[in-house]
Amino acid sequence: MKKSLFVSTTFCFSGLVIFFLLIGQITESNASEPPIEEDYTKFSKETKPPIHVVFEVHSHEDKIIREAGGSPYFEERRDVFLSQLEDIDWLLKTTKKHDAKISFLSVGPWAELCLDEELQSECFPVIRNLYSSGEMIGTHSHNYKYMGSFNNWHRDxxxxxxxxxxxxxxxxxxxxxxxxxxxxxxxxINNVSLAMGTTKPQDTTLKHQMMEDHGFKIKEGGEEQVFLNYFNHIPYNPYRPGPESLLEDLDGKILTIPQYPIYDAKVRFGAPIDSSIEHQKSMFLQLYLNWRESDEPKVWSYGWGSHVHDFEKSETANRERLPEILSWLSDNFIGEKSPDGKVIAKFSSYRDVLEDYKKWEVHNPGTSSFNYSLEYTDYSEYPYNKWINQYLRNTIVVEEILMEKDTKVFLLDSNEIPLVLAFSDNPETTLNLSDHFPKKIKKISLANGSGEFIDPSMITINSDAHVFCMPRDCQKILEDESGTTMFVVPEWIKETAEMWASDKIDNLEFVNAITFLIRAEIIIVPDSSDSVKTPIDKIFPIWVKNTAGWWADGLIEDKVFVDAIEFLINQKIIKI
Structure with a gap:
């Protein structure tokens, strides 16, 4: 029978500390911090810090205590723990190949096992290596109550x-x-124990106060993932959270470092999660494009979280995915420089982000890093480039068409709609996308959303990022998830349709209205002039008039009407 740490002579003093913590008699306070004596000119507008790429790993209670799926036999739970030490060793070796860092957080039951006299020789070297990697060992907590004896935790x-x-x-x-x-x-100890992730207390103000009382400086990413519901990505900047997860408190003491949900998560805060390597690449590209065009010297971060058990030997897909994303980032962005000499990205730990953020705060007092006060999607309040989000939010990277140092071109997929993303550091770059698009396409600047029709074999781009797609596909991408289109058909078109459906005007006047829709790019007709004419007999099928009448009466949406007109054009009932 294992002895409780509370009565062990080896851990007598520390055990008493834990005991008093449990009954609420001891409250740790923040030790005073020495003033920061750094050069903050790196955060001036002439230069800006690189994107911090952060990899967070935390242990879990799963299978190492009985109430979390563990065996009734301690020996079998111990074997699970020992295999997790091997998994962490694999993670350390994999990340070290790319000079990436691990920010590690442990749950209490996992730390308790590591402290066991029989397991220290196996576990302590791993802890020291984790500390060497990320320069911190944080706390991750769930709803299990310590029952006062070794490896005895009950769900609460x-x-x-x-x-x-x-x-x-x-x-x-x-x-x-x-x-x-x-x-x-x-x-x-507090300087090592920088970060904490916990769902309790449920009251956010009390939670932040508890974290401050115990000396924590960083709140593990998680709650900010509610932003996925509105824009399908996490915030791109660390910030000091207020009483609500996306509200900023400029006077707060705790820093949140956003991170994409853990590997293999399916849903987070009601938002569907795509944790594929293809979507991870797209997520980074979206952040990079925002960083690239931003003149604000903010701190930017990208990262993801994971459990230790996500990388056990049986999780072959995850063990393949991690080296791939690390290699892709290393080959194309880590340590690379923009035309003005700025380093694009670097592998960082929680500590690195915290230190840069504190420097940024000193240089930019009272400046917001990130804040979103709404509980719905509103691009007028969106803190980033809306065109990047609207075109790329649902994309995955399908193919890397061109990956030169100065120019990169990607074939993407947005809900089964193909589009190409291209950006270059050069003032003028020529591309040929005729292998991907058979006829005239639309070129859209992600700087301002402006577009033009072009020949895919003769493309010229400047230093702005651009997307390319078939004209109708470009429009479909801008439809939100409810199917409501981003375009608005002018009211006078409805009035014209109503008069035509009531035989108050002839076909020619109705076709003139359609001509306006084509010129305004509300109806997309590739390879066309603006000249529209009806057939000689000027006869429309009766269902077209019915559709126009229903639309004018508000019985069907704009999209249904526009699709009907496009059908007429494709069937050459309206000739172009």
């Missing part, structure tokens, strides 16, 4: 107060003290 879903969290914090800080050889130095 009904507690909204976060009282169980103290045991998690206590075991992780004890692990830092023992594994890293920090002898009861509160400031040094």
């Amino acid at each position: 879903m009904g507690d909204p107060s976060g009282s169980n969290t103290a045991a998690y914090i206590g075991f992780v800080k004890l692990l830092i003290e023992q594994a890293l050889g920090i002898e009861e130095d509160e400031f040094e």
Whole structure:
């Protein structure tokens, strides 16, 4: 039978600390921090910091305690734990090949096992290597209550107060003290224990206060993922969260570093999640394009979270995906420079982001990093480039057409609609996309949304990012998920349709209205002039008049009417 840490002579003092934490008698306070003495000119508008690429990993209770799917036999739970140490070793070796860093957070039960006298020799070296990688060991917590004896935790879903969290914090800080050889130095322990992720207390203000009381500086990414519901991406900038997850508190003490949901997540805050490597690439490209055109010297970050068990040996897809995304980032963006000499991206830890953010705050007092106050999609309040989001939000990278140092071209897929993304550091670049598009296409600037029809074999772009698609496909991409189109048909067109449906005007006047829609690019007709004429007999099928009448009466949407007119053109009932 294992002894409880609370009565172990080896851990007597630290065990008492945890005990008092559990009964709420001890509250840790932040030790005073030395003033920052750095050169903040790196955050001037002439230069801006690179994108921080952060990889967060946290342990979990799964299978290492009985109530989280673990075996009744401790020996089998111990074997799961030992296999996870091997998985972490694989992660460390994989990330080290690219000089990437791991920001590691542990749950209390996992830290408790690591502290066991029989497991220390296996676990402590892993903890030291994790610290060498990310320069921190944080706390991740769930709803399990420590029952006072070794490896004995019970599920406690009904507690909204976060009282169980103290045991998690206590075991992780004890692990830092023992594994890293920090002898009861509160400031040094808090300096290692930078970050925490927890769902309790449920009250956000109380949660942030608890984190401050225990010396945490960083809130593990997660709650900000509600932004996915509105724009299908996470915030691109770290920020100090307020009482609501997307509200900023400029006077707050806790920093949130946004991260995409954990590997293999399917839904997050009601939003569907695509954790494929193809979508991860697209997500980074969207952030990069915003960083590229921004004149604001903010701190930018991109990253994703994962469980240790996401990379066990049986998870072959994840073990293939991680090296691939690290290689892709390393080959194309990490350490590379923009034309004006700015480093595009670097692999970072939570600590790196925190240090850069504190420098940025000193240089930009009172400046917002990120804030979104609404609970719905509103591009007038969107803090980034809306054209990048509207065209790329649902895309995956299908093919890398051209990956030169100065020019990159990608074939993307947006809900099964093909489009090409291209950007260059040169003032003028020529492209030939005739292998991907058979006829005239639309070229759209992501700087301002302006577009023009072009021959795919003779494309010229400037330093702005552009997308290319078949004209009707471009329009479909701009439709929101409910099917409502982003374009608006003028009211006078409805009045014309109503008069035509009532035989108050002839076919020719109705066709003149259609001509306007083509010129306004509301109806998209590739390879056409603006000249529209009816057949000689000027006869329309009766269903067309019915459709026009229903549309004029508000019984069908604009899209149905526009699709009907496009059908007429394609069937040469309206000739072009």
